[in-house]
Amino acid sequence: MESSTIVEVSGLHKIFQQGKVQVHALRGVDLDIARGEFTAICGPSGSGKTTLLNLIGALDSPTSGKVRVAGRDLADLSAGQLARLRLKEVGFVFQAYNLVPVLSAWENAEFVMLLQGVPAAERRRRLDEVFSQVGLTGLERRRPSELSGGQQQRVAVARAVAARPALVLADEPTANLDSESGAALLDMMRELNETRQVTFVFSTHDQRVMDRANRLIELRDGVISSDERQEPPRAAGAA
Amino acid sequence: MLGLKLAIRGLWRHKVRTAITLTALSMGHCMGMIFVSMNDGGHELMIELGVRQGRAGHLVVQAEGYQKSQSVELLVDRPATVRETLQRALPEARVALRAFGGGLARTAADSVGVLFSGVEPRVERRVNDLADRIERGVFLGADALEVERAEQKLKKNGALWCARPPGAEDPPRRQALVGAELARTLKIDLCDGLIIDAQGLGSRESVRFLVVGIFRWNSPDLDASFVTLDLSDVQQMLHIGSGVHQVAVFLPSVKSTADALRRVEGRILDPALAVLSWDKAMPEMAEFIWLDEASGYVFLVIVYLIIGIGILNTILMSVMERTREIGVIRALGAGPWRIVRLVLSEGLALGVLGVTIGSLGAIYPCWYLETTGIDMSQFSDAAMEMGGLALTVVKGKLYLSSALWATAGVVLMAVLAAVYPAVRAAKLQVLRAIHQA
Numbered sequence: 001m002e003s004s005t006i007v008e009v010s011g012l013h014k015i016f017q018q019g020k021v022q023v024h025a026l027r028g029v030d031l032d033i034a035r036g037e038f039t040a041i042c043g044p045s046g047s048g049k050t051t052l053l054n055l056i057g058a059l060d061s062p063t064s065g066k067v068r069v070a071g072r073d074l075a076d077l078s079a080g081q082l083a084r085l086r087l088k089e090v091g092f093v094f095q096a097y098n099l100v101p102v103l104s105a106w107e108n109a110e111f112v113m114l115l116q117g118v119p120a121a122e123r124r125r126r127l128d129e130v131f132s133q134v135g136l137t138g139l140e141r142r143r144p145s146e147l148s149g150g151q152q153q154r155v156a157v158a159r160a161v162a163a164r165p166a167l168v169l170a171d172e173p174t175a176n177l178d179s180e181s182g183a184a185l186l187d188m189m190r191e192l193n194e195t196r197q198v199t200f201v202f203s204t205h206d207q208r209v210m211d212r213a214n215r216l217i218e219l220r221d222g223v224i225s226s227d228e229r230q231e232p233p234r235a236a237g238a239a
Numbered sequence: 240m241l242g243l244k245l246a247i248r249g250l251w252r253h254k255v256r257t258a259i260t261l262t263a264l265s266m267g268h269c270m271g272m273i274f275v276s277m278n279d280g281g282h283e284l285m286i287e288l289g290v291r292q293g294r295a296g297h298l299v300v301q302a303e304g305y306q307k308s309q310s311v312e313l314l315v316d317r318p319a320t321v322r323e324t325l326q327r328a329l330p331e332a333r334v335a336l337r338a339f340g341g342g343l344a345r346t347a348a349d350s351v352g353v354l355f356s357g358v359e360p361r362v363e364r365r366v367n368d369l370a371d372r373i374e375r376g377v378f379l380g381a382d383a384l385e386v387e388r389a390e391q392k393l394k395k396n397g398a399l400w401c402a403r404p405p406g407a408e409d410p411p412r413r414q415a416l417v418g419a420e421l422a423r424t425l426k427i428d429l430c431d432g433l434i435i436d437a438q439g440l441g442s443r444e445s446v447r448f449l450v451v452g453i454f455r456w457n458s459p460d461l462d463a464s465f466v467t468l469d470l471s472d473v474q475q476m477l478h479i480g481s482g483v484h485q486v487a488v489f490l491p492s493v494k495s496t497a498d499a500l501r502r503v504e505g506r507i508l509d510p511a512l513a514v515l516s517w518d519k520a521m522p523e524m525a526e527f528i529w530l531d532e533a534s535g536y537v538f539l540v541i542v543y544l545i546i547g548i549g550i551l552n553t554i555l556m557s558v559m560e561r562t563r564e565i566g567v568i569r570a571l572g573a574g575p576w577r578i579v580r581l582v583l584s585e586g587l588a589l590g591v592l593g594v595t596i597g598s599l600g601a602i603y604p605c606w607y608l609e610t611t612g613i614d615m616s617q618f619s620d621a622a623m624e625m626g627g628l629a630l631t632v633v634k635g636k637l638y639l640s641s642a643l644w645a646t647a648g649v650v651l652m653a654v655l656a657a658v659y660p661a662v663r664a665a666k667l668q669v670l671r672a673i674h675q676a
Contacts, residue, residue: 059570059670080574087572098567098673102248112571159571 006167006199007033007056012065014051014222025051027222028065033215035166036197038190040204040213047219049203050171056201057090057169058082070166087115091160091198093170097152099144105155106131106140112163123162130162134188150181157185161192167199174206186212242577246584249557260553261593267546268597268649269604271539275645276605276635278535280612282528283636286493286517291368292456293356293467295520296335296487297496298503300325303513305484306520311340311439314482315512321486328506329499333489335362338473338482342437344417344466348426355435355466357473357483366489369416369454369467376429376452377402379414379469393429401430401449413472415448418462419455429453435466439477446476493517494638543652550656554585558660565664566672575665582664586657590650598646608635 012029015022025048033039041049054060055067058074067074070089077085086092091112099108106127113123131137134154144152153173160168170189174182190212192198202209210216218226250257290296300321302313315321322334338357343350360380364370370378376399377389386399393399401412415433417425427433427450436445448468456462474480490499500516507514518525558565565578573581612634 054670057570059673080576083569083572083574083577086570090572092570094567094673098563098570100245100564100567102245102252107244111568115572115577 004034005032006035006070007031007201008066008068009052009056010066012052012055012067013063014048014055014060015063024222026055026062026065029219029222029224031217031224031227033167033199033201035199036193037215038193038200038213039215039217040202040210041217041219042204042210043219043225045205048222049219052219053169053171053201053203056167057092058086087112087163089166091163091165091168093153093156093160093168093173095172095175097144097149097156097176099152099155099159101144104141104143105136105147105151105158108144108155109158109162112159116163118163126162126164127158130158133192134158135184148181150177150185153177153181153185154188157189157192161196161198165198167201170200170202172204172206173202174204174209179208182206183208242581242584243588245581246588249561249585250588253557256553256556257589260549260589261596263546263549264589264593264649264653265596265600267542268594268646269600271542271645271649272598272601272637272642273604273608273635274535274539275641276601276608276637277633278532279638279641280608280634280636282532283493284633285524285528288368289521289524290487290489290493290517291366292458292461293337293358293363293367293369294339295485295517296366297332297490297493297517298488298499299515299517299520300486300488300503300507300512301484301515301520303511306513306515309339311477311479311484314479314484315486316482318481318483318486321507321509321512324506325486325488325503328502329488329490331491332499333362333366335359335366335487335489336470336483337485337487338470338477338479339484340437340439340473340477342435344421344425345434345436346425346427346431349424351421351424351464353421353435353464353466355437355468355473357468357470359470366487372454372456373416373452374419374455376416376450378452379416379467381451398429399451402451413446413448414451414469416452416454416467417450418465419453420459420463421466422450422453424463433466435468435476437476439479441478444476444478446472448472543649546649547652547656550586550589550653551659553589554582554657555660555663557585558582558664562667562672562675565667566669566675569667569669570673578665578667579661582661583654583657586654586661587650590653593653594646594649597649598642605635605637609637610634 009029009031012026013024014026015024029052041052043049051060055062056069058069069085072085074082100111103111109127109130110123113126131140134157136151136154136158139147139151144155147155153176174185177185186208189200193200202213204210214230216228216230217224300315302315305313318336322336325332325334336359339354341352341354344353358367358379360378364378375393377385381389381402383404386402390396390399402414417427417433422428425433429450431450433448433450434445435448436443470483474482488499490496496516500514503514569578612632614632
């Protein structure tokens with residue numbers, strides 16, 4: 001039976017060596033995230049938000065402590081197995097979009113599904129649906145350089161959700177967007193969360209993101225200083 | 240497909256750099272194809288010249304041990320049976336019988352050690368280039384018309400009285416073809432007498448021949464010391480009865496030698512006989528060709544390696560410039576092997592594009608070389624001599640198998656050149672790569 005917890009973090013420490021100085025980015029974080037949550041991790045710069053997301057997303061390894069994603073202990077997995085876990089279970093939305101510049105919007109969004117081996121007809125069906133949902137219809141053939149920041153971030157979200165991951169990790173997704181684009185993107189992600197039960201975990205400084213989250217975790221100096229559940233406003237398009 | 244699409248677009252990102260690399264690659268491949276064509280064509284020409292100079296064939300049947308000792312007594316005793324067997328196994332081939340010997344050729348002026356061969360004139364005309372190499376006079380056993388034409392050419396009636404077909408009352412005349420240098424040394428001309436002293440199976444014989452033709456191969460050995468005689472005259476002179484020293488087989492192409500050898504070997508059941516292919520019958524030439532081929536291919540490999548370094552540089556730069564992109568692809572779930580395949584695809588794309596352009600560029604020069612060739616006499620008064628053979632016009636010959644090997648070699652080299660950048664890309668630390676500016 002599928003566990004209701006998608007992320008389990010316990011006793012997580014991360015120390016970076018910067019020259020002769022050791023920087024404690026995380027100092028014993030314990031955290032469980034349930035499937036379907038829309039969680040925002042907030043805190044000042046340097047509090048460890050991005051480090052925590054990177055560790056959950058298997059992009060980095062902890063100095064000590066455990067991270068389990070979809071029931072699998074990341075410490076037990078090889079580089080190839082970690083790649084497969086990211087491919088099947090985790091979607092990423094980066095602050096800097098990180099789209100592949102030589103691919104069109106459609107091809108970028110299709111990319112992870114191609115890696116997953118999703119058949120062509122199914123890829124097309126999913127992308128038609130997601131592009132309509134994120135408001136990118138008509139922009140399919142454009143390259144990233146021909147899209148605005150908001151549009152690029154929408155492509156990044158489409159890439160993350162079209163692959164049907166259990167978990168989407170978004171690192172400051174609205175940081176480079178104007179307020180209107182940011183709000184539209186958040187509405188869209190909230191709708192995806194409510195309609196598809198995709199688990200979203202954000203790191204953010206943005207009050208609008210915090211307001212829309214149903215769980216708000218605050219990190220300070222590498223430890224969780226508060227963890228609150230709240231009733232967010234429902235997404236505009238949600239039933 | 241995804242890898243190839245990314246590879247092609249990745250290469251297209253830096254058009255000038257890719258164009259320079261592609262130019263080097265395609266020119267290298269084009270030159271390689273021309274080189275292979277000249278190599279194969281030149282060697283094939285050498286083999287054909289070799290087998291058509293009257294000493295060997297594409298295949299030869301000889302007595303076991305004759306190749307090494309060249310002893311007069313090592314004979315093919317029943318050549319007619321062997322010829323029939325060979326002709327049944329290889330209906331497309333021509334078969335010639337020959338006897339060889341050595342002796343002293345003398346005139347009143349001088350004497351010279353010579354090698355001689357006895358041939359069947361009618362068969363030999365069709366398998367041997369000697370008839371085309373006759374500078375003055377006619378081939379053995381010429382008919383009246385041929386003699387008349389030769390005399391017209393010489394502008395001297397009666398110059399070839401000795402070559403005229405004998406009337407019923409005339410005794411058959413022993414005819415000889417001699418090399419131009421030998422004729423000069425012995426101070427003889429057409430219809431002069433030439434005495435050959437030779438030791439056969441019986442007593443030592445001295446036989447007088449009449450010179451009906453003087454040939455020039457442009458080969459110092461052949462022109463200065465070789466005499467061609469009628470087979471029956473040599474058999475009498477050497478007391479070898481109906482035996483011969485060699486049954487030579489001539490195939491439509493040297494490329495079919497191995498297949499013909501397989502077809503013949505099981506049919507020559509006499510353990511006293513050996514079937515040899517041209518490379519065993521002419522080991523010095525085979526060795527020369529092998530060495531020439533090996534040194535040529537070493538040179539080609541060096542050229543390809545230099546091009547490979549260019550490809551490596553292009554792909555390595557491309558990978559380093561895309562560190563962040565590769566990091567993102569890894570983060571999205573591509574494993575290390577996927578990255579290796581992605582980068583190798585770039586090498587493959589470069590290789591395939593390069594050989595396509597290079598092959599298109601090689602079509603005309605290869606066609607020209609195959610149909611017209613290069614006349615070596617343009618560069619020197621004397622013909623070019625390779626492996627003891629005089630080559631005048633060297634033609635190219637590009638076999639599909641050689642072209643495919645050369646093409647596959649270039650594509651493989653391009654893929655191999657991408658291995659180091661591919662491994663380097665696969666080893667990138669995902670997080671560090673993503674944060675690379």
